Amino acid sequence: MWLRRRGCLRPAGCGVEELRRRRREREAALRKARREQQLISKRLLRDDAPEEGEGGCVAVILGQAEIQQFLQLAQRGTEEKERERALVSLRRGLQHPETQQTFIWLEGSMRTLVGLLTSNQALLQLEAARCLHELSHSEQSAVAEACLPATSYLLTYLSGHSSDFISPHVTVLEALGYALSQLLQAKEAPEKIIPSVLGSTLPQHMLQLLQPGPKLNFGVAVEFAWCLHYITCSQVNNALLITHGALSTLGLLLLDLAGAVQRTEDAGLELLACPVLRCLSNLLTEAAVGAVGEQMQLRDERVVAALFILLQFFLQKQPSLLPEGLWLLNNLTANSPSFCTSLLSLDLIEPLLQLLPVSNVVSVLVLTVLCNVAEKGPAYCQHLWPGPLLCSLLGTLAFSDTEVVGQSLELLQLLFLYRPEAAQAFLQQSGLQALERHEKEAQLQDRVHALQQTALHG
Numbered sequence: 001m002w003l004r005r006r007g008c009l010r011p012a013g014c015g016v017e018e019l020r021r022r023r024r025e026r027e028a029a030l031r032k033a034r035r036e037q038q039l040i041s042k043r044l045l046r047d048d049a050p051e052e053g054e055g056g057c058v059a060v061i062l063g064q065a066e067i068q069q070f071l072q073l074a075q076r077g078t079e080e081k082e083r084e085r086a087l088v089s090l091r092r093g094l095q096h097p098e099t100q101q102t103f104i105w106l107e108g109s110m111r112t113l114v115g116l117l118t119s120n121q122a123l124l125q126l127e128a129a130r131c132l133h134e135l136s137h138s139e140q141s142a143v144a145e146a147c148l149p150a151t152s153y154l155l156t157y158l159s160g161h162s163s164d165f166i167s168p169h170v171t172v173l174e175a176l177g178y179a180l181s182q183l184l185q186a187k188e189a190p191e192k193i194i195p196s197v198l199g200s201t202l203p204q205h206m207l208q209l210l211q212p213g214p215k216l217n218f219g220v221a222v223e224f225a226w227c228l229h230y231i232t233c234s235q236v237n238n239a240l241l242i243t244h245g246a247l248s249t250l251g252l253l254l255l256d257l258a259g260a261v262q263r264t265e266d267a268g269l270e271l272l273a274c275p276v277l278r279c280l281s282n283l284l285t286e287a288a289v290g291a292v293g294e295q296m297q298l299r300d301e302r303v304v305a306a307l308f309i310l311l312q313f314f315l316q317k318q319p320s321l322l323p324e325g326l327w328l329l330n331n332l333t334a335n336s337p338s339f340c341t342s343l344l345s346l347d348l349i350e351p352l353l354q355l356l357p358v359s360n361v362v363s364v365l366v367l368t369v370l371c372n373v374a375e376k377g378p379a380y381c382q383h384l385w386p387g388p389l390l391c392s393l394l395g396t397l398a399f400s401d402t403e404v405v406g407q408s409l410e411l412l413q414l415l416f417l418y419r420p421e422a423a424q425a426f427l428q429q430s431g432l433q434a435l436e437r438h439e440k441e442a443q444l445q446d447r448v449h450a451l452q453q454t455a456l457h458g
Contacts, residue, residue, distance in 0.1 A: 062093035064102055071112045074128075080121060087116070087127035094134035097143075103135070104146035122172055129175035136182035147183055148192060170217050177223030184230035194236045203231075203241060207249045210276075212256035218272065225275035232282035239286060250280050251303060258306035261313040270318045273310060277324040284331040303332070304342040308351060319358060326355075326365035333372040337380075340373045344383045349373075353392045360401040367396065367407035374414035381418040389415070390426055397434040402443050409447045416454050423455040431455060 062070075070093075073086035093099040103109050116128035136147050167173050183193055197203065206224045209217070228246070232238055257273050307325055314321040332339045343349065352370070356363050370389070373380050396408040416423045435452055438444045 060093065061096045062090070062099045062102065064106055066093070067099070067103055067106055067109065071109060074116060074124070075112060080123065083121075084123050084127055087124065087131060091127060091131045091134055094131055097138070097140060100135060100138050100140065100143045104143055110146060117176070125172045126175055129172060129179055132179040133175065133182070136179050141187075145186070145188070148186070148188060170220055174217075174219045174223050177220060177227060181223060181226040181230060184227055184234075189230070190234045190236055194231055194234050197231065198237050198240055203228075203244055203246075207244060207246060210249050210253055212253050218268075222272050222275070225272055225279065229275040229278045229282070232279050235282075238283055242283060242286065247280070247283055250276055250283075254280065254310075255302060255306045258309040261309060270314065270321055274321055274324055277310075277321075277328050281324075281328045281331050284328070301342040301346055304329075304339060304348065305346060307332075308346075308348055311355070312351075315355070315358070322355065322358060322362050323365055326362065326369065330365060330369050330372065333369055337376050340376050340380060343369075343373060344380065349384065350388060353388060356392060356396060360399070360404050363396060363399065363401070363404045364407050367404070367411055371407070371411050371414060374411060374418065378418040381415055381422075385415060385419050385422045385425070390422065390429060390431075394429060394431065394434050397437070402441065405438055405441075405444060406447065409444065409451055412451055413447075413454065416451070426455055 067090065070086040070090040074083050074090070077083035077086060094103060113128055113131055116124055117132075119125055119128075132147065135143055183189065184197070186193065206228055209224050210221055210228075228241070232241065253272075253276055257269060257276065261269055307329055311322060311325045314325060333343065343352075349370070352366055355366050370384070374384060393408050393412060396404055399405055399408075412426070416426075432452060432455065435448050438448050441448075
């Protein structure tokens, strides 16, 4: 990621462009790896321990005859309670892999379960959706594949509501949203499921569910935010989501979440904040974003301020989510001088530096954001130095993590390129000694040597 000129880095135009090109290539690789990482883990609504049945007995493995009996009772029972109990028993049995295998090979079983989803009785719909839960997050590929035919029925059901997408049974919607989110993680999803979802009216309905306001139901919004997340990770057609106003809706929801964390101590808000941040991060990597212009509604300081409110909330309540917010900040500042300007005008560089000790992952992202600011040129670097930046970088150079040190070296290179006076201040603060610690590290020695020459000879 460094342009070498026989041990000396020169601020030639091609050198700056080469540095930027390599940074973009590295970020593209990181984004791809990040999307893949986000897709490999499934969310579970319950613990993995088998649920206890009535009377404290652990649910048993069901055979073919028992499954048929419960399905028949669920369909034709004389009382609603009897039908509901049959589905509850079936759901508990479906927590076992053996029951799942028997169920999918039983002719008509999935068709019957999907049929119950379309009944006009909310409790039966809910239990049928919960049965689909159990099947959809199975570790057995054959079981997950057997759920695929249910997707079209889910789409028909979810897309068939009124334009406001308001159902009196929000618990059913929440359960169906969860089941759909599980199906969207299947390896076949990009080819067989997501195109069908994007070709329906469901994306618009999902976005309506995420509109901030009195009609927003938290549980439903969480599930469909995760659905959107898995769709954006697939990159099948994120441009379509953008044209439907996804950036605008999610941006407004981000502002609403920031306001909510200031009003309440409820730690549950991160359940919605996480998929919202991920969706925005994924959408902002699309080339189409540049063409939608004002549709984003993210071009003011409110977004940066809201993001920092959430970062402070995560720092206190859920530090593991700090990388999600910082990744969004990285994507916002990567190609946008206006967002970099917002960081500076709101005096947020020092609060950003205060996150460096949290973890190596957080440190790398903080330093990457600062690189985004520094590479915008001399006017931006004037706001980075003089200031606490050099002292903080001397601290990160002492880290043992190679990626943290490498990102620190890159930031120093950009700073010295546009603010040569900063190199002298670096020398006066024992900067060369800090660099010497890494002279023998194979992944860093070329960068260290180049930066040493730049600091000494400009």
